[in-house]
Amino acid sequence: MSDECIRLEFKVDSENFASAGSASEAVKTQLKLLGINSHDVRRVAIAMYEGEINMVIHAKGGTAVVEIYQNRVDITLADRGPGIADIDLAMKEGYSTAPDNIRELGFGAGMGLPNMKKNTDEMRIVSNPGVGTTIYMKVNLT
Amino acid sequence: MDINKLTELLSAEVKNLGENKKVETGYCGDFLSFAMSRAPSQSAWFTVMSNVNVAAVSLLADVSVIVLCENVIPDDALLNRCVSEGLSVICTKYSAYEAAGMLFVAMKNEEKYCLPER
Ligand SMILES: Nc1ncnc2c1ncn2[C@@H]1O[C@H](COP(=O)(O)OP(=O)(O)OP(=O)(O)O)[C@@H](O)[C@H]1O
Numbered sequence: 001m002s003d004e005c006i007r008l009e010f011k012v013d014s015e016n017f018a019s020a021g022s023a024s025e026a027v028k029t030q031l032k033l034l035g036i037n038s039h040d041v042r043r044v045a046i047a048m049y050e051g052e053i054n055m056v057i058h059a060k061g062g063t064a065v066v067e068i069y070q071n072r073v074d075i076t077l078a079d080r081g082p083g084i085a086d087i088d089l090a091m092k093e094g095y096s097t098a099p100d101n102i103r104e105l106g107f108g109a110g111m112g113l114p115n116m117k118k119n120t121d122e123m124r125i126v127s128n129p130g131v132g133t134t135i136y137m138k139v140n141l142t
Numbered sequence: 143m144d145i146n147k148l149t150e151l152l153s154a155e156v157k158n159l160g161e162n163k164k165v166e167t168g169y170c171g172d173f174l175s176f177a178m179s180r181a182p183s184q185s186a187w188f189t190v191m192s193n194v195n196v197a198a199v200s201l202l203a204d205v206s207v208i209v210l211c212e213n214v215i216p217d218d219a220l221l222n223r224c225v226s227e228g229l230s231v232i233c234t235k236y237s238a239y240e241a242a243g244m245l246f247v248a249m250k251n252e253e254k255y256c257l258p259e260r
């Protein structure tokens with residue numbers, strides 16, 4: 001049926017930087033196995049990695065749920081981090097609050113959220129300061 | 143162009159070689175979220191960033207080979223990750239500008255490269 005889906009769930013850990021990105025890699029592998037075209041796979045991989053790494057860096061981890069449908073992929077990233085006070089500002093290219101020790105690793109260009117927006121067909125951020133952030137993304141499969 | 147030819151071109155040292163993949167183009171930069179979205183698939187990524195996150199980005203963006211420039215060497219976590227994922231990483235004494243320039247000229251001579259429109 002058209003609303004059947006493959007559902008993948010991941011706990012995104014903030015402790016181990018070495019494994020950061022592993023949820024995105026697992027999703028990419030799964031999509032390739034399903035024979036999804038490489039352009040669509042790349043869009044999902046970029047959007048999900050940026051969201052995953054943001055949870056690691058800015059929110060001490062969280063959870064990722066990925067649902068793969070016939071014609072789209074839904075990604076839900078939820079954390080109980082500090083939240084985003086001004087979402088419009090956070091979405092601006094170049095805006096980043098990443099501290100120096102994180103910038104030294106190559107993060108902090110302020111391009112993650114814009115990349116997520118660019119590589120998805122729908123994106124919605126729900127965030128409450130002090131409570132956490134949930135980001136919904138949808139990528140249509142072509 | 144392929145990884146072996148690029149290695150020779152840059153007098154580079156191979157730290158890990160997965161498959162000898164094709165190299166169709168290149169990308170220079172150290173910010174991960176720029177590389178993530180801008181490095182084309184099948185590219186050589188010229189960078190001085192040498193931590194483990196470089197492997198994750200390369201895998202997800204389908205980078206063919208990580209080229210660490212200016213004698214930078216991969217840290218242990220990055221090298222281990224490259225080995226376990228079959229990702230190629232090579233090290234060169236040249237700067238990102240020089241190394242990318244050498245690739246550009248070589249590809250131009252092969253008539254395999256033209257600049258994309260911006
Ligand atoms: N899950 C989150 N929880 C709290 N704050 C967040 C979260 N995701 C993003 N932010 C905030 O939004 C800002 C912009 O995020 P964005 O991903 O665009 O850039 P960055 O992570 O700082 O740098 P880059 O992604 O380029 O490495 C962050 O610096 C941070 O302040």
Ligand SMILES: [Mg+2]
Pocket residue numbers: 050053054108111112113175
């Ligand atoms: Mg980010």
